[in-house]
Amino acid sequence: MGIVTAPHWFAYGGWREGVPMGQDRLTDRVGRWPAPVFDEKRVATIGSAVAEAIDAAALGSAAWDEVPRVLGEAFPGSLCSLLNHNVAENKLNFQAVHNIDPEFLKSYAEHYAPLNPWISLWQTVESGTVLIAERDCPARLFADTEFYNDWLRPQNIEAAVGIKVEGSLREVIHLPMHYPLSKAGTYDRAAAEVFARIRGHLRRAVDLGHLLRKRTEDAMAGAALVERACCAAFVIDGDGQLREANQRAVDLFSEGSVTVLRHGGVSLADTRADKLFRNEISALSKGLPATLSRIPLCTDHRNWQVSLAPLPTMSGAAGGILSLFPIRPMVLVSIRDLDARVRDPGDLSAFALQYRLTRAEIAFCERLADGHSLAEAADMLGIKVETARDRVKSIFHKTGTHRQGQLVAMLGVCMQG
Numbered sequence: 001m002g003i004v005t006a007p008h009w010f011a012y013g014g015w016r017e018g019v020p021m022g023q024d025r026l027t028d029r030v031g032r033w034p035a036p037v038f039d040e041k042r043v044a045t046i047g048s049a050v051a052e053a054i055d056a057a058a059l060g061s062a063a064w065d066e067v068p069r070v071l072g073e074a075f076p077g078s079l080c081s082l083l084n085h086n087v088a089e090n091k092l093n094f095q096a097v098h099n100i101d102p103e104f105l106k107s108y109a110e111h112y113a114p115l116n117p118w119i120s121l122w123q124t125v126e127s128g129t130v131l132i133a134e135r136d137c138p139a140r141l142f143a144d145t146e147f148y149n150d151w152l153r154p155q156n157i158e159a160a161v162g163i164k165v166e167g168s169l170r171e172v173i174h175l176p177m178h179y180p181l182s183k184a185g186t187y188d189r190a191a192a193e194v195f196a197r198i199r200g201h202l203r204r205a206v207d208l209g210h211l212l213r214k215r216t217e218d219a220m221a222g223a224a225l226v227e228r229a230c231c232a233a234f235v236i237d238g239d240g241q242l243r244e245a246n247q248r249a250v251d252l253f254s255e256g257s258v259t260v261l262r263h264g265g266v267s268l269a270d271t272r273a274d275k276l277f278r279n280e281i282s283a284l285s286k287g288l289p290a291t292l293s294r295i296p297l298c299t300d301h302r303n304w305q306v307s308l309a310p311l312p313t314m315s316g317a318a319g320g321i322l323s324l325f326p327i328r329p330m331v332l333v334s335i336r337d338l339d340a341r342v343r344d345p346g347d348l349s350a351f352a353l354q355y356r357l358t359r360a361e362i363a364f365c366e367r368l369a370d371g372h373s374l375a376e377a378a379d380m381l382g383i384k385v386e387t388a389r390d391r392v393k394s395i396f397h398k399t400g401t402h403r404q405g406q407l408v409a410m411l412g413v414c415m416q417g
Helices: 040-058 066-074 102-115 118-124 146-155 181-197 199-225 247-255 271-285 349-355 359-369 374-381 385-399 404-415
Strands: 025-027 034-036 079-086 091-098 130-132 159-167 171-179 232-237 242-245 259-262 265-268 294-299 302-310 330-337
Touching: 040 066, 040 181, 040 199, 066 079, 066 091, 066 171, 091 102, 102 146, 118 159, 118 171, 130 181, 159 181, 159 199, 171 181, 181 199, 199 232, 199 242, 199 330, 232 247, 242 247, 247 259, 265 271, 271 294, 271 302, 271 330, 349 359, 349 385, 349 404, 359 374, 359 385, 359 404, 374 385, 385 404
Parallel strands: none
Antiparallel strands: 025 034, 079 091, 079 171, 130 159, 159 171, 232 242, 232 330, 259 265, 294 302, 302 330
């Protein structure tokens, strides 16, 4: 839908075959702007320049702002932007813009982005589709909306051409260029042809973005589980989809009495607890404070505690492909059997004697063995995190371990006898 595939349209809107290259500017239909003439050579040149900007931004050697800048400067009087719309949360994940008034830019990010009627159209078309507003969805169709009257029309940018870069249930990435209706006859098809020429470069950037984002998220999820060897722990995203799990969590999924794994989604077996669980996951994934960081759960006369903690997010300010494809929110879930100590106290006295640990060090080991992180253990013992780091280094030296996960595994073996 709306894809320009052939370059043989150059008699369209203001360009006349046979005009010498030195006479490449005409006056637009109302005589206010000198209008560039877009012959095949010029379109190819613009397409190459924009493609180079895309490749450089994807590899991190230039900012994404260069893409709309290069494109916008090739079409004088236009406003150009590269946007990642978080349609699930009605907000912008990312924006790179050219020639947009700061006040209008701010109001779009804070208010008008979810009101943009064109977003629903971008959601329905395939990635790589090029749309021309006047042909596919004229702005006048929503002339009675707040978006049109208070944001679009005051800027005199009702005409537009754009390309859908990528889309999913959670985000839509697109590259639109807006300009006055008086320029539509000159700009529409020229811009559409430029977008068609850069489609392959955008596709490669998308593939790279998906790959790097997945690898980064997988590494973050795996690292979060290193300190949780003595309890069931797993990482899920904002949709409740499982990203990573340790063996104890896998065992719980298989048992099915505490947690349920179905079609990649995680839920709690208890209906009441699961409702709280889902609400907290939703809040944490949106950056909101959690109402409950721990959820009590009782199944088959056994008492459990479900703890939730958001994983640190990465800022897109560093540039590169991950600024356009930001790391998605993830939540670490730890599930502890509160009756385990009653059934098996797991005395560490022999461990302390064998490795000559002090009382302070063994108290620290007990917290780690219960599945708490270094920061949590420090908080429980009333010491600073720096002191906790020194303490764990001493324990590493005495036990011959080198990583926290290795120490926790050793403690687990000792506590099981």
